[in-house]
Amino acid sequence: xxxxxxxxxxxxxxxxxxxxxxxxxxxxxxxxxxxxxxxxxxxxxxxxxxxxxxxxxxxxxxxxxxxxxxxxxxxxxxxxxxxxxxxxxxxxxxxxxxxxxxxxxxxxxxxxxxxxxxxxxxxxxxxxxxxxxxxxxxxxxxxxxxxxxxxxxxxxxxxxxxxxxxxxxxxxxxxxxxxxxxxxxxxxxxxxxxxxxxxxxxxxxxxxxxxxxxxxxxxxxxxxxxxxxxxxxxxxxxxxxxx
Amino acid sequence: xxxxxxxxxxxxxxxxxxxxxxxxxxxxxxxxxxxxxxxxxxxxxxxxxxxxxxxxxxxxxxxxxxxxxxxxxxxxxxxxxxxxxxxxxxxxxx
Numbered sequence: 490x491x492x493x494x495x496x497x498x499x500x501x502x503x504x505x506x507x508x509x510x511x512x513x514x515x516x517x518x519x520x521x522x523x524x525x526x527x528x529x530x531x532x533x534x535x536x537x538x539x540x541x542x543x544x545x546x547x548x549x550x551x552x553x554x555x556x557x558x559x560x561x562x563x564x565x566x567x568x569x570x571x572x573x574x575x576x577x578x579x580x581x582x583x584x585x586x587x588x589x590x591x592x593x594x595x596x597x598x599x600x601x602x603x604x605x606x607x608x609x610x611x612x613x614x615x616x617x618x619x620x621x622x623x624x625x626x627x628x629x630x631x632x633x634x635x636x637x638x639x640x641x642x643x644x645x646x647x648x649x650x651x652x653x654x655x656x657x658x659x660x661x662x663x664x665x666x667x668x669x670x671x672x673x674x675x676x677x678x679x680x681x682x683x684x685x686x687x688x689x690x691x692x693x694x695x696x697x698x699x700x701x702x703x704x705x706x707x708x709x710x711x712x713x714x715x716x717x718x719x720x721x722x723x724x725x726x727x728x729x730x731x732x
Numbered sequence: 733x734x735x736x737x738x739x740x741x742x743x744x745x746x747x748x749x750x751x752x753x754x755x756x757x758x759x760x761x762x763x764x765x766x767x768x769x770x771x772x773x774x775x776x777x778x779x780x781x782x783x784x785x786x787x788x789x790x791x792x793x794x795x796x797x798x799x800x801x802x803x804x805x806x807x808x809x810x811x812x813x814x815x816x817x818x819x820x821x822x823x824x825x826x
Contacts, residue, residue, distance in 0.1 A: 490751075524744075524747070524748075525748075526748035538748070540745055540748060582748050582751065583748065585747035585748050585751055585757070585759075586744050586747040586757065586759055586760075586775065587747075587757040587759060587760035587775075588743075588744060588757075588759050588760045588773050588774075588775030588776075589742075589744050589775060700738035700739075700740065700741065701738050704738060721775075722742060722776070723742060723744050724738075724740070724741045724742050724745075725741060725745075
């Protein structure tokens with residue numbers, strides 16, 4: 490079933506990513522981690538559907554935020570990040586997906602691992618934790634290309650300073666800030682060991698990013714003694730125009 | 733890290749397509765592979781979306797579990813690769 494959302498706000502997160510706030514009158518509510526499908530239809534009837542994770546926490550205002558990264562050859566993301574304007578209508582289907590979700594009733598420690606724009610559904614979980622008043626320990630490992638590619642930077646910083654039970658580690662793959670202790674590079678076993686909960690705390694892991702990132706992160710987590718059943722993953726492909 | 737290119741997503745990504753047909757979320761259901769017997773959440777399967785439809789494969793043995801193809805105004809669904817789907821009726825939000 491397709492719903493119609495009205496764009497009520499736009500905010501640039503980075504040079505290539507934009508958050509779109511939609512008001513959806515018949516929105517049934519969502520759970521952190523779910524996504525929506527967005528359908529764009531051209532005047533000749535051609536339509537394209539892409540999935541985008543919801544960035545906002547569940548709320549009673551019928552509002553949904555999506556953060557979309559622009560892919561150079563994308564069919565949908567250039568429109569959503571450059572053309573769409575406040576007042577425009579977008580067709581969406583959702584919320585969808587009942588597996589890669591965090592519910593405020595969960596009491597175990599949570600380890601989030603994001604690769605690039607894979608932060609989006611994890612941010613919904615962090616925001617949901619705040620809005621639900623949960624005191625569950627959250628830890629985020631956020632791997633990005635370079636410092637300018639970090640989404641939600643100020644909000645994450647405020648959270649990490651205000652709340653001792655949210656800790657955030659950044660890892661950079663191409664360029665790191667000056668004097669950063671770790672050389673830029675892909676995630677590895679040492680990084681996972683130093684920046685994620687140990688397996689004896691029996692955390693639940695949520696890993697989201699490009700497929701290759703998710704594969705290596707979950708391999709390192711399993712090798713570190715974590716039960717694969719506690720590792721929830723969401724992958725997106727380089728050509729899928731996803732997120 | 734290998735240089736292998738990955739061309740699949742997870743079963744999560746099929747949730748929208750499956751919601752065309754099913755009233756409740758299939759991706760959170762447990763699915764048993766008819767070939768090797770592995771039982772996983774449907775969301776954990778490997779999903780291929782490059783062809784004219786969607787193909788989900790077993791993570792353990794790569795057997796085809798589900799195929800869903802749109803042909804004009806019809807949807808074809810082949811689920812013979814699964815022995816069963818089991819749903820948690822307390823959490824059936826689509």
